[in-house]
Amino acid sequence: MRKLLIIVFCISLGAAAARAGEQSPVVNKRLFQINPKPAETDQSAPSLQYKPVTAVRIQKPVFKNLKNLRPIIPEDAVEEPQGPDPSAALDLSDIIDDPALLADLGVVCGWDSHLILQDKAAAHVFYYIPRAFLLKRDADGYRLNVQYNSQAEAGQPSVMITAELQAPHQTGDIHLLKSILRQAFDLKSTDPLSVKALPGLGATADLKALSTGLTLPPERIHLEPPGHLKQVFRLTLSLTQDETEEVLAQIAHGGLVGRLNVVVEEVRIPVPIRIQYSRFAGPRLKGFDQWARGNPIASLENVTDFPMSLAAINAYRLENGRLERLSKKLKPVQIDAGAEKSLKLPAVEALLGDNLMVAWMGLDFDSNCAPCLETIDQNIRKGVALAPGSLIHLEAIPGVFDQFSVYKLIVHVQSPYFTARASAVQKKEITLTADDNINENLMLYIPTDKGGDPLLYKYRLEAVTQAGQTRMAPQWEDGRKLTQFFGSSQVEALFNDPIQ
Secondary structure: OEOOOOOOOOOOOHHHHHHHHHHOOEEEOOOOOOOOOOOOOOOOOOOEEEOOEEEOOEOOOOOOOOOOOOOOOOOOOOOOOOOEEEEEEEOHHHOEOOHHHHHHHHHHOOEEEEEEEEEOOOOOEEEEEEOOEEEEEEOOEEOEEEEEOOOOOOOOOOEEEEEEEEOOOOOOHHHHHHHHHHHHOOOOOOOOOEEEEOEOOOOEEEOOOOOOOOOOOHHHEEEEOOOEOOOOEEEEEEEOHHHHHHHHHHHHOOOEEEEEEEEEOOEEEEEEEEEEOOEEEOOOEEOHHHHHOOOOOOEEEEOOOOOEEEEEEEEEEEEOOEEEEEEEEEEEEEEOOOOEEEOOOOOHHHHHOOOEEEEEEEEEEOOOOHHHHHHHHHHHHHOOEOOOEEEOEEEEOOHHHHHOOEEEEEEEEEEOOOOOOOOOOEEEEEEEOOOOOEEOOOEEEOOOOOOOOOOOEEEEEEEEEOOOOEEEOOOOEEEOOOEEEEOHHHHHHHOOOOOO
16 A cells, blocks of 8 residues: 545545644644544544644754855835746755654645745745655546557557656645744744745756656657746657557556756756656545545535545644644555545534645555556557547736736636547636636547537636635637636636626
């Protein structure tokens, strides 16, 4: 059984966290007074073992040992960011005197805790680097596309494999990083501090490190680098049919491994790439994130292709500006692949308190399940595309968010081409914000017989204001191109209609 990352909640190092909890100074010695119904009277109520809340040990940086890192001095006027400085790097192990927190960061967060870069001009701006890029998986399955070309010459590459990759960021993990930095630099909540994803333009891929011994020349590896490393990006391999069989077998077992070389100034920073069915970026357990937001649930659903065992509920929260660790062990709960399990949990506020930074469910994954891997492989081969996949580029002009006091824009998209074999129309939603104003998560498989200007999809724009009001476009718009920009005119049109 191997530990894997879970969205908003992920694989827990439960035993390590519990041991660290026994060693850490106790901030709150009282136990939570929760009295769920006994298991013998309510089979859906979990058995919880409550542990003391423990403080996270964070120390101030010793700047004489970090010569290239500038102290953050709170000021009214701050410098404008000019980009990451590769010589001004911070390793969180230099400021975190807490092995359990460092261990948790390795499985909870999508960023590398050992390499945080400071801005060249603005000392209060930091850039994070993903810990790894994994194969993306969503409700429709793995974002892996295999396209065969029967017209290719004998012995020449005739198959194209396209994989969408993503760093497995968790909801709240950036807030956790900012909380660590604020505590380390002794900053107030009102002091300026910004954390951004590292730019990805100019990055190159290297997939030579294959355990099968297969090597691919650079001209047969095509990469569309993302604008920044929080975005999904696409990697395409040109293969012969024999190479395709080797690569698919490798993805099912040991994984296709390599690295993305990110260029910062004159420095190349390698970020691991692993394309493997058992390690992916995407949802694993449906229902937990809803519970973590304060909504009651009656069950949890395993949305993966592997059986899992739930073991603990873990979280980090802020208490008087200081981080605290919480861990509640569960009596093991087994959930088969794709199955739903009745489970009642106490309210999140009663169990974990307020001011949560990040919460996750500790689980064990049976990623060595041979029948599971066979089923995935069959589904991948059934999904062989008859047309190449194309990404939709959706971008909101950053200024519209402040101009119209918009918290987020939601783009509703419907199309019959979200799968390789076009069938019924499906609907999807994409969210754009001021900090994440570009999205390329939607792929269309467009048949070649649709003419020169086909209707690819329809879209409808929705705005959620800072005050919580919702504005919806009155009708669907035709999408005949793969790039859509949303500026002042499109957003202003929403405010000419009544509030929805």
